[in-house]
Structures are given as C-alpha cells and as structure tokens.
Amino acid sequence: MISEIWALTIREVKKWIREPILVFMMIIQPVIWLGLFGQAFNLTGLVQIPLSNLPPEITQQIGVIFNQTIGSIFGGTLDYFTYMAAGMLSVVILFTSMFSGMSVVWDRRFGFLNKLLVAPIARGSIVMAKVTSSVIRGLFQVALVFSIAFAFGLKAGNAFNVLDLLGVFAGLFLLSLGLSSFFIALTIRIKSWEAHMAVINLLNLPLMFASSALFPINMMPDWLQSIAKVNPISYASDLVRAFILHSSSVGLDVSRIALNFEVLIAFAVIFSFIGIVLAERGLRKG
C-alpha cells in the first residue's frame, strides 16, 4: 500500500512541478498575503493616517503607545506581524489542503480515475496519495512563507532552534493531513470543478476567520469564540506561536504544546480514517 501511495504521489508532484505557472503562483501568493494582511492589520499604520498632519513626535508617541496596547492584548513581547505571520502558516495549509479534492474531480473527468479503480490497489491508497501530495505542497509553501516572513520582520524568541522548527512543521503536517482528508471526504462525490469551487469558497474564509490564526480568540464575540475553540486551525496557530516564542527567559510552554499536539493528532487520525473509509464507496463510478 505504501508503494502504491508513493507512486501515485510522485505522479501528482510531477504534474505539479511541470506547471511553472503553478509553482510561480505558490511563491507569489504567500508574498501577497503577507504584504496584504501585514498592511491591512497593521493597526499602527492605520492610526497614523488621520494624524498625519500632527507633528511627527506626537505621531510617533501615539504609535509607541498603540504597539504597547497590542502587545498587552497579544501577550508579552509578541508584535502583531509576528502573531499574524505565525497564524498565516496555518492559513497557508488551509488554502492548499482545500484543493485536495480538486484533483479527484479532474481524474474522474479525464477517466484516469477509472484506470486506478480497475487496478488491484486499495481505494484508500488513491485517497491517501491525494492527501500526501497535498501535504507536500502545503509544507513546501509553508517553508516559503516562513522564510519570507523572517525577511519581512518576524521576530522569533531568542531560543528558537531547529527542534522548534521541526515542531512547527510537525504541527502543520498534522493540520494538513487532517484538513486535506477532511476536504477530500467532503467533496469525494462532487463531479464538477464548479461545484467543488463553490464548496471551497463557502468554507475557506469562515474557517480562516473563525480561528486564532489572525486574531486572538479572546478578542472575538462569544459565538465566534465557540467556533474558534473547536477549529483545528486555532490549535495549529497556537502551537506554532508556542514554538516561535521560545526564548531563554520564558522557555517552552510544554503543556500548551502537548495539548495542541493531542488535538491535532486526533484531528489528523480521525479524518484520514474517514477519508480512507469513504474512498471505497466514494470513488466508485456512477
């Protein structure tokens, strides 16, 4: 089964890297996101606009006060850009995982799926190959965004090391595994890409905003909080932040990391399982 998954994953990856425009989009997209979100939510910047005709000393002072306020809301030394960039990694995973089911739609359309269905391979490996390639794509993009975010001024704690980096990737791997399986399971019977896009468009923004990826949960209205608290993206964002904030003075918040990992592992396992189970009936022709 592993060799089947692997061979099919290679196929996906080959298809993907041969499409230069796709690779280019994957690089450019996170840059735009970071720039856009970084600017749009840069509250200091927003405040400066109406006060721009005041003397610069005063503007600067207000700016400092503002950043302190944000710091107190977001906790400790964390500035908003770092907060947002850390959450953005989970959003990147969301936005790549969403399309895991899309290639099933195309394979069904072009008949390639039939080839897989008459072959003596487990149906689950067809689904898991889609999930695996989606995970690879997601983590690849995460690596890009993470480097770009550093260039843009993401401030990690002074004790942030390779192990923390591995922790970040492990957490995002689990999130991607779960989300890719979730989306594939959700759209497995959908035959047209238009309908598939509709499902994605319905879910992407709510999933992103109803999480702690871009805003702290305690800043949200109650109803949104209750959604954000069950949203795996919140747990992944929190996990990533816990690793990024690793500083010599505070150390790692082990219990927080453990809790987030537990939730993410459960999420990934449950939805991969559902994906594999649904594959048998879901991929079937007609």
Add this chain to the structure above:
Amino acid sequence: MAIIETKDLTKVFGKLIAVDHVSFAVEEGEIFGFLGPNGAGKTTTINMLTTLMNPTEGSAKVAGFDIVKDANKVRSLIGLVPQDLTVDEDLTGMENMMLQAMLYHVPKDVAKKRIEEVLRLVELEDAANRKVETYSGGMRKRLELAEGLIHYPKILFLDEPTLGLDVQTRTVIWDYIKKLKEERGMTIFMTTHYMEEADALCNRIAIIDYGKIRALGKPKELKDGIGGDVIELALFDNSKDFSEAIAKMPYVIDVKRKSETYKIKVAKGEEALPNIIEGILKMNLKVSTVSLIKPTLDQVYLEYTGRSLRENEGNREEVMRMMRNIRRARQ
C-alpha cells in the same frame, strides 16, 4: 471451464435498464465478442465485469471470483482497455507505462523489458519520452492498449479497442493480441464495431441490443442461423422457369426466381455450386452469370437488431466522443 460467467446480470440507471438480465459464459482462452449498436449496454457490461460498477441485480464470476465480493482478486487478474481514454496527459508515455506497471505490481526490471516490447509493438518507442498531450488521438489509443497488456492479464477486456485506428495499426495490434492469446492462453472479451474484425477474430459472438443478448454463438453458426449461403444464377434461356428442376438438385434448399435471376438457397455453398452448374449443363442450358453469396455478420446483426452495422461503422458519435475527450483533456 468458463472463465467468465454471468447470471441475470442487470444494471439500472434510474428508469433505464442498461443491461437486462444477461446470462452468458466465456470459455477460457477464447476471444469473445460483444456486438451491438450504440447504447446497447456493452460498456456497462464491461464496467460491471471489471468491477467499476456494481450490478443492480444478478451476479458474475470472473476467473472464479465474484465481481462484488472478491473485486480486488478479480482486478489483479484482468486488464482493461477502456473505450474512453484514461492515460495521463501531463506525463510522458513512458511515465504512464511505469505507473501502470506499478499499479499492477510488476517488478521494475520486468516492467522495463515489457514496456519496451509493447511500446515497440504499438510503434510508440520514439514518442515514449514525450508528454502525452502532444500525442494524436490514435497514439493515445495505442498507448492505452500498451498499458492494458503490460501485466499480461489472464483476461483482457477491450472496449472498442481499435476504434479510430488505421487499418495497418489495427492489423499489427490484432496479430500481437492473437499471439499473446496463443502463447499465454489469454482470454479476450471485446466489443467492436469492425465487423470483419469480429468475424475473423472472435471464437464466439454475442449480439446485444437494448441490454439484452439477442443471439450468441460462433460467427458461422450465427450466419447459418439466418439461412445459409445463396447462389445467384442467371441463364441464357429465359423463355422458361427452371426453378422446379433446380430445386431437385442436391444441396438445394429453396429456389426463387426473380425476373431473370434464380436465388438458390443451399446448404454448403462451395460444394453446391459446382454440382448445380453441372446439373444445369446436363439439362443443356448455359449459365450466363453466377455468384455465391455468403451471409455476413452484418446481415446477422441486421436480423437481430433491426439496424445495419454499416450505418454505425464510421460511428460518428463514438469518434466525436473520443475527440471531445481529447479536446477536453487538452484544455
């Protein structure tokens, strides 16, 4: 021993009964042909036998395994060359073949040899390292065929395999399939629109229409079934009707005179012809023209489906469909 056996195999789509309580058996090592007009239910039958669809009713065993309960065992023993193309456009021919070999668990070194062999056969060795999106429709079809052969299946299902291929390629491919069949005792279940092909290649043929099997047998039996050979004969002397005299000759079953031509139904055309001519000469008559007409599968087909296969032969709809498929894939 029957290697494929169906019992009341049925597939219903909504209100449409695409395959209607079909029962037949295919013997090991034979080439079994499925013939019928568009929409007759040929592809649907293949889809069920190859485990792509579950039957609504009835059952079937392929190589002794139930197509529903032991689907994966069935899959490992069969090969399918589907009607619609399933090769991956974005990969090269070679990559498609390697992937196929992997899907059927053919070891890499064995796969390499076989791929070389089958690619040469379908004359794609030069194009092997090009992306399939640069292939013509015929090349894609040939690649599809090559893929179906790579794991030397026990039973090969061919759904309109040579549709859209030129005569030369068709001949080469059939020669190879015949060779495979003989060397490896492969059983072949196929559908085709090329009557000559079915006639020359199939050991037995089933004619299917509206989801039901209308006739089944050896091509010769089917042809004999609609009334044997006919000798058409004209004499120089048209003053009299000699029908009665001819009817008394050996082999003759029935004689009809239509204007100046006698239509003589006979049991064995080749043997009857010289006898009849001799008989006529003995009556001191002279034959002006004579021809032996053997029934074609075409006529059999017409008889059972009420449609001529000739009308279907270019089979515009199928070709259009294939073109559509290719165009869609190219976008």
